[in-house]
Amino acid sequence: MKRPLExxxxxxxxxxxxxxxxxxxxxxxxxxxxxxxxHETVHSEHDLLVAIAALAPRFLTYALSFLTxxxxxFGQQAQHGLIAKSDRRLATLNxxxxxxxxxxxxxxxxxxxxxxxxxxxxxYWLNLLMLGVTLFASWRYAEKNGFVAEDVDAETKRTVxxxxxxAQILWAIGALLCLATPLLSVGFILVVQLIxxxxxxxSLLRKIIG
Amino acid sequence: MKRPLExxxxxxxxxxxxxxxxxxxxxxxxxxxxxxxxHETVHSEHDLLVAIAALAPRFLTYALSFLTxxxxxFGQQAQHGLIAKSDRRLATLNxxxxxxxxxxxxxxxxxxxxxxxxxxxxxYWLNLLMLGVTLFASWRYAEKNGFVAEDVDAETKRTVxxxxxxAQILWAIGALLCLATPLLSVGFILVVQLIxxxxxxxSLLRKIIG
Amino acid sequence: MKRPLExxxxxxxxxxxxxxxxxxxxxxxxxxxxxxxxHETVHSEHDLLVAIAALAPRFLTYALSFLTxxxxxFGQQAQHGLIAKSDRRLATLNxxxxxxxxxxxxxxxxxxxxxxxxxxxxxYWLNLLMLGVTLFASWRYAEKNGFVAEDVDAETKRTVxxxxxxAQILWAIGALLCLATPLLSVGFILVVQLIxxxxxxxSLLRKIIG
Amino acid sequence: MKRPLExxxxxxxxxxxxxxxxxxxxxxxxxxxxxxxxHETVHSEHDLLVAIAALAPRFLTYALSFLTxxxxxFGQQAQHGLIAKSDRRLATLNxxxxxxxxxxxxxxxxxxxxxxxxxxxxxYWLNLLMLGVTLFASWRYAEKNGFVAEDVDAETKRTVxxxxxxAQILWAIGALLCLATPLLSVGFILVVQLIxxxxxxxSLLRKIIG
Numbered sequence: 001m002k003r004p005l006e007x008x009x010x011x012x013x014x015x016x017x018x019x020x021x022x023x024x025x026x027x028x029x030x031x032x033x034x035x036x037x038x039h040e041t042v043h044s045e046h047d048l049l050v051a052i053a054a055l056a057p058r059f060l061t062y063a064l065s066f067l068t069x070x071x072x073x074f075g076q077q078a079q080h081g082l083i084a085k086s087d088r089r090l091a092t093l094n095x096x097x098x099x100x101x102x103x104x105x106x107x108x109x110x111x112x113x114x115x116x117x118x119x120x121x122x123x124y125w126l127n128l129l130m131l132g133v134t135l136f137a138s139w140r141y142a143e144k145n146g147f148v149a150e151d152v153d154a155e156t157k158r159t160v161x162x163x164x165x166x167a168q169i170l171w172a173i174g175a176l177l178c179l180a181t182p183l184l185s186v187g188f189i190l191v192v193q194l195i196x197x198x199x200x201x202x203s204l205l206r207k208i209i210g
Numbered sequence: 211m212k213r214p215l216e217x218x219x220x221x222x223x224x225x226x227x228x229x230x231x232x233x234x235x236x237x238x239x240x241x242x243x244x245x246x247x248x249h250e251t252v253h254s255e256h257d258l259l260v261a262i263a264a265l266a267p268r269f270l271t272y273a274l275s276f277l278t279x280x281x282x283x284f285g286q287q288a289q290h291g292l293i294a295k296s297d298r299r300l301a302t303l304n305x306x307x308x309x310x311x312x313x314x315x316x317x318x319x320x321x322x323x324x325x326x327x328x329x330x331x332x333x334y335w336l337n338l339l340m341l342g343v344t345l346f347a348s349w350r351y352a353e354k355n356g357f358v359a360e361d362v363d364a365e366t367k368r369t370v371x372x373x374x375x376x377a378q379i380l381w382a383i384g385a386l387l388c389l390a391t392p393l394l395s396v397g398f399i400l401v402v403q404l405i406x407x408x409x410x411x412x413s414l415l416r417k418i419i420g
Numbered sequence: 421m422k423r424p425l426e427x428x429x430x431x432x433x434x435x436x437x438x439x440x441x442x443x444x445x446x447x448x449x450x451x452x453x454x455x456x457x458x459h460e461t462v463h464s465e466h467d468l469l470v471a472i473a474a475l476a477p478r479f480l481t482y483a484l485s486f487l488t489x490x491x492x493x494f495g496q497q498a499q500h501g502l503i504a505k506s507d508r509r510l511a512t513l514n515x516x517x518x519x520x521x522x523x524x525x526x527x528x529x530x531x532x533x534x535x536x537x538x539x540x541x542x543x544y545w546l547n548l549l550m551l552g553v554t555l556f557a558s559w560r561y562a563e564k565n566g567f568v569a570e571d572v573d574a575e576t577k578r579t580v581x582x583x584x585x586x587a588q589i590l591w592a593i594g595a596l597l598c599l600a601t602p603l604l605s606v607g608f609i610l611v612v613q614l615i616x617x618x619x620x621x622x623s624l625l626r627k628i629i630g
Numbered sequence: 631m632k633r634p635l636e637x638x639x640x641x642x643x644x645x646x647x648x649x650x651x652x653x654x655x656x657x658x659x660x661x662x663x664x665x666x667x668x669h670e671t672v673h674s675e676h677d678l679l680v681a682i683a684a685l686a687p688r689f690l691t692y693a694l695s696f697l698t699x700x701x702x703x704f705g706q707q708a709q710h711g712l713i714a715k716s717d718r719r720l721a722t723l724n725x726x727x728x729x730x731x732x733x734x735x736x737x738x739x740x741x742x743x744x745x746x747x748x749x750x751x752x753x754y755w756l757n758l759l760m761l762g763v764t765l766f767a768s769w770r771y772a773e774k775n776g777f778v779a780e781d782v783d784a785e786t787k788r789t790v791x792x793x794x795x796x797a798q799i800l801w802a803i804g805a806l807l808c809l810a811t812p813l814l815s816v817g818f819i820l821v822v823q824l825i826x827x828x829x830x831x832x833s834l835l836r837k838i839i840g
Contacts, residue, residue, distance in 0.1 A: 007604075010291055011287070011291070016227065016647065017234075018234050018283070020644060020647035020651055021234025021647075022234045022238055023648055023651075024648050024651025024654075024655060025651070025655060027648075027728060028240065028656060028732045029234065031733055031735070032659070034765050036743055038745070042747075045747055048750065061696050066725070071726070074718055081640055081641070092360070092408070095237075095283070099272075099276050103241055103272075105241070106241060112259060113249055114249070117255055118255055118260050120258065221497070227436065227440035228440045228444050228447075228493070230429045230446045231444025231445070232447055235444060236448060246442075284568075305493070309486050310451075312447055313454075313482075315451070316454050316456065320456050320457075323456055323459055324468055327462075330468065331473065331474065367603065374431075383493055430711055431711070434650060437646065437647070437650035438650045438653055442654045442657055445655060445658040495754045508704055512700060512827065512828065515657075515696070515700050518697050519657070519692075522660075522661045526664050529666045537675055538670075539674060539679050540678065543682065589764070
């Protein structure tokens with residue numbers, strides 16, 4: 001007998017649909033912050049070059065948002081690819097994850113505008129932390145309730161947890177560095193994200209991350 | 211012979227596509243109302259903390275919008291998962307449902323800005339009511355026209371109706387409470403939504419909701 | 421041998437994906453024009469009621485945009501459901517159709533703001549016309565190149581053309597009515613769209629439309 | 631044994647989902663720059679005609695953005711249709727491609743606003759170049775790692791490279807023309823894009839492009 005919202009492969013497909021939608025919008029919306037210089041302020045090639053150069057921090061923020069979105073798109077996908085079906089609670093956990101994805105452009109903008117303030121770094125880190133927490137919670141829920149695909153072995157299950165925890169430890173270290181200076185903190189987090197996003201094989205840090 | 215827009219499984223797939231699209235956009239757009247504080251107004255860590263704290267109502271609104279969207283995403287999905295095919299009229303009913311989903315950010319914003327006014331509560335409730343009406347109408351239409359999957363029994367069919375009606379009764383009670391005071395009204399509705407969204411098992415209210 | 425961009429079922433699936441995406445965004449973006457009243461201007465329940473009543477034209481515009489988007493979503497789907505595969509040219513025609521769908525919020529806004537001007541009616545009608553032209557062109561292309569599914573008979577093929585042409589004739593009559601007065605023109609178009617969107621069975625006009 | 635994020639057909643499907651999402655949003659967002667004239671400035675049919683005529687450059691920009699998005703949507707699709715599965719690195723390359731797609735509305739706006747400046751042409755060309763580079767890199771990666779479908783022959787593989795390179799050579803020539811005058815440069819690029827977008831058969835330039 002078919003019952004509403006019982007764990008199913010269709011429920012799983014719906015999550016994929018809404019997740020890719022939210023990521024696609026987030027990727028596109030962050031660009032909207034990069035605005036074309038006002039025509040009145042530009043009178044020569046040199047003026048235009050200067051105006052575009054002044055947009056550099058915006059492009060950097062864009063790159064940072066992009067990296068972070070990339071990392072978590074793969075994070076969600078890595079998990080989801082191992083899950084055979086989904087029920088309402090697992091979907092809710094995934095929506096919570098998406099709620100924090102939707103907040104990322106805000107946190108990243110805040111960080112870009114207030115690079116010199118610890119508060120901005122902490123808000124950004126909190127966002128990363130909540131993304132990790134929701135990913136961790138949904139994997140745990142999927143595992144406990146037998147939603148993980150049958151051909152996933154114990155080691156792989158453990159690896160999923162480990163990756164989330166390792167990334168969070170690195171980001172926590174990054175956040176702690178802002179006790180010294182916020183810029184060091186941001187630099188450290190950026191390097192971690194760059195390594196994750198590019199998935200460099202064989203690099204030292206990559207080995208530690210696993 | 212194939213005829214244009216006859217009831218089909220493909221028509222059903224298109225509805226899923228556009229529904230997940232609208233929900234993904236609604237989830238992301240409501241965040242855009244949370245704006246980074248202006249740089250000129252912030253001169254110290256303390257200033258930034260105060261500025262972020264001042265955004266608290268926006269984060270609350272975001273959480274509320276998110277809860278409501280979650281509830282109706284599952285509401286639509288619960289129904290849709292039991293429907294085997296769709297024709298043009300069922301799709302139109304679903305689009306009407308989506309039109310009221312797209313209005314939710316407006317109603318929620320209005321509520322957040324005018325928490326002390328009955329009118330705001332009533333507009334919000336009207337939006338919830340219309341969402342229930344369109345869901346009820348599409349289930350009724352699907353059932354009458356034999357679009358419900360064959361392995362769905364009579365009890366499940368009745369449960370779908372009951373859930374919509376029960377939720378609407380609770381929200382109507384909530385709306386009536388604004389005769390006493392709007393804040394009580396909003397508090398009641400919030401609690402109902404929280405219970406639905408988290409799908410708490412075994413809670414008393416959950417038992418009543420069914 | 422597989423060749424890039426040859427006519428395929430996958431190409432057809434991609435068109436569905438991008439079409440539903442554009443429609444989902446169009447449906448959601450038109451709501452953004454409905455703005456919550458400024459808090460400073462509202463001091464009583466009465467003020468709020470008045471402020472919301474003042475938004476009535478916006479809700480009407482929203483309903484109109486929604487109706488039109490509904491009609492063309494079905495128009496595209498009616499055709500697409502009969503097409504078995506798609507090549508690059510058919511996809512380009514579909515993208516042109518989407519380009520005019522994306523323009524609809526602009527035309528509708530223009531109409532709502534300048535109801536009393538013929539120019540606004542003509543721009544709106546031009547948009548409807550171009551939507552019809554692109555739909556007509558893609559059906560013709562699909563038919564000539566054997567992309568229509570095999571189990572579609574000659575009469576159905578003719579019906580698809582006829583529907584597009586009949587709708588365009590009605591809208592053209594509507595546009596001509598603005599020689600008398602623009603409001604009559606808009607009223608006529610609105611009625612036609614309402615009938616199409618609700619797909620009333622047995623109504624007289626419906627019989628004429630076919 | 632299933633492992634997280636190993637090369638799979640599902641990973642391929644996710645890329646299609648997020649790609650069509652980004653393109654749908656980009657297509658819709660560029661229209662938002664076309665704004666309805668302010669009601670206060672319009673007092674007669676003539677005023678409205680003038681106001682709409684003043685929007686002509688915006689419609690042109692829209693058409694240009696649309697053409698470019700069309701070309702690269704097909705570019706991505708041509709490649710993707712020949713790829714059987716995808717791993718994390720290939721997905722990352724595709725996301726980089728999408729990051730530059732999301733930047734296209736910015737570059738196009740810049741070009742439209744500063745048609746007379748070489749810097750604007752160069753920024754636009756840089757965007758086109760990066761789109762070509764990411765497409766080239768992902769095809770190379772897919773080929774080296776055996777992700778290309780088995781029924782794709784060597785000539786087709788070479789054709790994919792050739793098309794990217796030929797288009798880039800044409801755009802580079804276009805960019806160089808801005809040494810003479812930026813407008814010539816833009817005109818040349820526009821013609822190239824028009825030919826690609828419409829995929830004119832038998833035209834001379836089309837033969838050179840291959």
